[in-house]
Amino acid sequence: MSGGIDSSATCIMLQEQGYEVVGVTMRTWDVPSKFSTPGQTEPDDVLEARALAGKLGIEHHVADVREEFKEVIVKHFIDEYMKGRTPNPCVMCNPLFKERILCEWADQTNCAHISTGHYCRLEEHNGHLYIIAGDDMTKDQSYFLWKLPQEILRRFIFPLGTYTKQEVREYLRQKGFETKAQGGESMEICFIEGDYRDFLRSQCPDIDTKIGPGWFVDNKGLKIGQHKGFPYYTIGQRKGLEIALGRPAYVLRINAEKNTVMLGDAEELKTEYMLVEDYQITDMQELMQCKDLAVRIRYRSKPIPCRVAVLDEKHLLVRFYSEASAIAPGQSAVFYDGRRVLGGAFIASQRGIRKIAADNQDKL
Incomplete structure (x- = not known):
């Protein structure tokens, strides 16, 4: 239970389907904007999830996994950028962290199934369970779940797979949760507010001295200008290069060992x-x-x-x-x-x- 629109609707739907629901909210990373009141000791999502659980009359737990999240997910995110790669933290988080912890809590609370507010569903084919993209292709989250193993998928229930986001909002309104239905979207990467480059600097204060400026090069390896350091660039990037070549330039390759970033045109x-x-x-x-x-x-x-x-x-x-x-x-x-x-x-x-x-x- 994240306290947001999707997990809230999921809880209500499961109750209506006759399930006994136990809510678990993971406290993974304390983003400053999630503390809306001075002196607040828990983030808004924890408070909102707990309040909803109270209204629904369901058991609720908070899993404080901040240290483990930092050591597993955030560390992987940083390490990938330090290798000149572009990470997918949500892909890693689902099998290595979120769903694993949900399964552990399910076992502790004697729950047979686990459920989340992902927009997708499951289908069995030739003895295997497959993730099916959600009906709302603007919210479909099947892309992030490919690493989930069969043993976890067999415990899963995805109630939102056949709904659009607008239908979920309307469902909450009909159930008397008007304020919840008007809630905003969650951040794409839950532990980052703003630019990932600022996050890298906050977590690696010595990044600019350890790596420092390097060279932009063309496709022949010739130096054409200086950049701020390879972790600050991603393949396909065009904006924010701060180099004038008289034509649009895109990042083609990143060489972490040499601290070089190759630029070229879109065709390349x-x-x-x-x-x-x-x-x-x-x-x-x-x-x-x-x-x-x-x-x-x-x-x-x-x-x-x-x-x-x-x-x-x-x-x-x-x-x-x-x-x-x-x-x-x-x-x-x-x-x-x-x-x-x-x-x-x-x-x-x-x-x-x-x-x-x-x-x-x-x-x-």
């Missing part, structure tokens, strides 16, 4: 192939035989038709069949058959991708 961001690593596929045979296979390479991006070749136990080679651009190492590549999630992987370094593709043409 396009690619026909992508290398991914650490994949988790529900049924590899189904993935390989899927006639309508598509992959999303970032949250809210449209699925791109593709084919996949297995290179080894860690890597897959993806061939795109329509335009793909700005492949960012560290982001998730999530594979779909229509609205059904077949699995996912992390986008690997694309260094040498042309040779890798040429060497594996027979597999694609």
Whole structure:
């Protein structure tokens, strides 16, 4: 229970369906804006969730996991940027943290199932449970859940999968929670307010002396200007480069070892192939035989038709069949058959991708 619109509606729906509900609110990171009253000792989301639990007459617990969250999720977020990659903290948080802790609390409180306010649903196929994209494609969160294992999915209930956000708001109004229904959206990354660069500086005060300025280079490796340090840039970035080249420039590659950032034009961001690593596929045979296979390479991006070749136990080679651009190492590549999630992987370094593709043409 985050205290927000979606988890609140989920609690009410589950009660109406006859479930005995126990609420758990995770206190993960104390964002200053969540303390709206002077002297407040707990963030607003904890207070709102507790108040809702009281109105619904359900048992409520607060899991103070701030230290563990910092050591697992925030550390991974920082480490990825320090490697020149663009992290997906929500993808890591779901299997390594949020759902694991929910399962632990479910066991402690003798609950058979766990539930969240994610906009998606589940469907069984050939003995496996699959995540299905939510009906509201503007709120669909299936992209973030690809790493959830079968044993956790089999405990899950997703009540909001067939609702739009507007329908959820209207549902809360009908149940007498007008103020809750008018609530705002949650932050995309729950522990960051504003620019992630400021967050990096706050958590790594020596980042500007430890890494410091480096060179912008062109696609031939020639120096064309100075930048503030490679962690402050992401693949595909155009704004905020603070360099005048007389034409639009985009970040093509980041070299953390040399502290260089390669710039080029939009055309140079396009690619026909992508290398991914650490994949988790529900049924590899189904993935390989899927006639309508598509992959999303970032949250809210449209699925791109593709084919996949297995290179080894860690890597897959993806061939795109329509335009793909700005492949960012560290982001998730999530594979779909229509609205059904077949699995996912992390986008690997694309260094040498042309040779890798040429060497594996027979597999694609």
